[in-house]
Amino acid sequence: MAPPDTRTQILDAAERLFGERGYRGTSVRAVTDLAGANLAAVGYHFGSKAELLAAVVRRVVDPINAAQRAALDRLLDRTPDPSVAELVEAFAGPLFDETPADDEGGARTSRLITTILSDPAEEARSWTGPEQDTVGEHYLAAFARALPGLAPEELRFRMRGILAVAAVDRIEVDTPDSTACPAPVVGKATRHWTITFLTAAMSAPPTRL
Template identity: 75%
Template sequence: MATPDTRTQILDAAEHLFAEHGYRGTSVRAITKLAGANLAAVGYHFGSKAELMAAVARRVIEPIDAAQCAGLDKLFARTPEPPVGELVEAFVGPLFDEMPAGDEGGARTSRLIVTILSDPAEEVRSWTGPAEETVRERYLAAFARVLPGLSPEELWFRMRGILAVTAVDRLDVHQQPSPGCASSPVEGEAARGWAITFLTAAMSAPPART
């Protein structure tokens, strides 16, 4: 197996440390030390610590984005207004696929998504680009068609809730394993089904009273 290049080694180290310690709790020196690279390598390959954070986030999120878009395309090929449950499944399914139980890569992905959702550092919230915005807007539009009573703001709040619930569930699986709990393909599929059922009900709830 070929040895990863320096850029990949830095990405791997940064993903691990950002997920464990957050953006501000991770220094460039710690990243380069774990990567076995010199201190100037982050600047050479990424320009700055903030750009490195963006590259880490995109590397983790892009496969999820692509799968979510493919799922939506498949639904639209059948009907212009898919049921809420099928939209939720198309959105949630890739999150489970990229964060499988019993896999360290899945554990890092779930920790990093929780970091992206909760880290107070502005750099963590400014990583998104056109690809991520396209996925968000496509799903917002799809949900808006089948849930016309919800405002765009409330729809986006509920979609963020989908991300949070799924990431926290996957994180809990990795951090607190227990016998027979989400540790096999059967249990993993069960958790996926529970999430889709729960989140479909949450997305379908009446608008909040103001």
């Protein structure tokens, strides 16, 4: 098997470091040092550190987005009004199903997702493009029909919670206790527990302030 090219090596190194240290805590030099690349390679391949983050996140998120979109399309082909449980399954399931199956890769991907959801740096919130925004808006509309009592702001908050909880639980799947059940058993159970919990959380009555 041929070794990864320089661009891929930089993406792999950046995914690990952004996930561990966040945007501001990760320097371009640290990325290129880990990748074994020249310092100028980030500028050549990506243009800037912010564009490198965007490329890293899209590499991780695009397969998840595609699976979310396909799952929602299947639901809407079957019924115009899917249940909350069906929507949660379609939205959260790809966090388990479309991330790397190996322990190291899956945990790294999940750490990156939790980081971009919580990182205060503006760059961590400006990586999205039309594709990601469109999928999110379609789910927002579907959840709004299933949960008509929720204000849009609270619904968006709960949808972010789906991503955060699923990503954290996926980290647990990929770093199992060596004395516990085998990883495939843990993964299947955790996926089920996560979706059951998130369905209940999404279905909770609106918050009264």
